[in-house]
Amino acid sequence: MISRRNFLRTAAGLSLAGAATGLYTWQIEPYWLEFVHRKLPIVNLPETLRGKTLVQISDMHVGDRFDYQYILDSFVETQKLNPEIVVYTGDFVSYDGPEQLTQLRNVMANAALGSVATVAILGNHDYGRNWREAGVDESISKVLKDSGITVLRNTTADVKGLNIIGVDDLWGTNFDPTTALANYQPxxxxxVLCHNPDVCDLDVWNGYQGWILSGHTHGGQCKPPFLPPPLLPVENERYTAGHFDLGDGRDLYINRALGCSFPVRFNVRPEITVFELSKAAV
Structure with missing residues (x-):
């Protein structure tokens, strides 16, 4: 039978462990950025882009919910990599009101930019409250354009022979994948840049073969070791984070997000993805 003294010691130990875990998930892991390095083999990639660096930044969630100095610091570290191409895959803000536009303007004045091109798509949070607030998407697009970033809204950018297709967000008011994927050039x-990976399961791809870079899931933000995350904002709960071979000539990569809607993470560190471009075998 456990003694009262041992019981109190055990209870105190558990309380301390719980407090330490809470502190870690709130104050440490949300800001413990990982640069994930991967190859990105692309069919027909021009010789001039082989070996070049493409950086993916996703889900910054600039707003009042955490100190975005962390975002600015991450831009400084990213710029040290001298990337030729930088792509932003949506959710620039956690929008509560017009003050987020000012905050985003201050952040993007120091944005990580590619020496060749910087392109972006919007995410659901970039459409304001309930993803339906008129004018927010245009205002955010203007901030990005003023910062030297090309915003793709179901449109395409030719980057030294790399055809980058940007699909507007699945939950937003401008989702038009048919128009976007009409720009596919076999x-x-x-x-393809596509914020929400659930779009991969829609019959809209026009025979597309190649890579899709997404975000949106944050990897679930909190994940028990060796188990899937309990909460994901997608219908297809297979889409957590990392690489997925979709089995039809498409490959999906889901970035775990740089920021977060609320600063709580466990076993899912924030991520900036650093791709080395290479030519894929046909």
Missing amino acids: EAANL
Whole structure:
């Protein structure tokens, strides 16, 4: 039978462990950025882009919910990599009101930019409250354009022979994948940016073959060791984070997010993805 003294010692130990875990998930892991390095093999990639660096930044969630100095610091570290291409895959803000536009303007004045090109798509939070607030998407697009970033809204950018297709967000008011994927050029090098990976399961892809870079899930933000995350904002709960071979000539990569809607993470560190471009075998 456990003694009262041992019981109190055990209870105190558990309380301390719980407090330490809470502190870690709130104050440490949300700001413990990981630069994930991967190859990105692309069919028909021009010789001039082989070996170049493409950086993916996703889900910054600039707003009042955490200190965005962390975002600014991450831009400084990213710029040290001298990336040729930087892509932003949506959710620039956690929008509560017009003050987020001012905050985003201050942050993006120091944005990580590619020496060749910087392109972006919008995420659901970039459409304001309930993803339906009129004008927020245009205002955020203007902030990005003023910061030297090309915003793709179901449109395409030709980056030294790499055809980057940007799909507007699935939950937003401008989702039009048919128009976006009409820009697919099978004979060219192609890359799709699509914030919400659930779009991968829709019949909209126009025969597309190649990589899709997404975000949105944050990897679930909190994940028990060796188990899937209990909460994901997607219908297809297979889409957590990392690489997924979709089995039809498409490959999906889901970035775990730089920021977060609320600063709580466990076993899912924030991520900036650093891709080395290479030519894929046909």
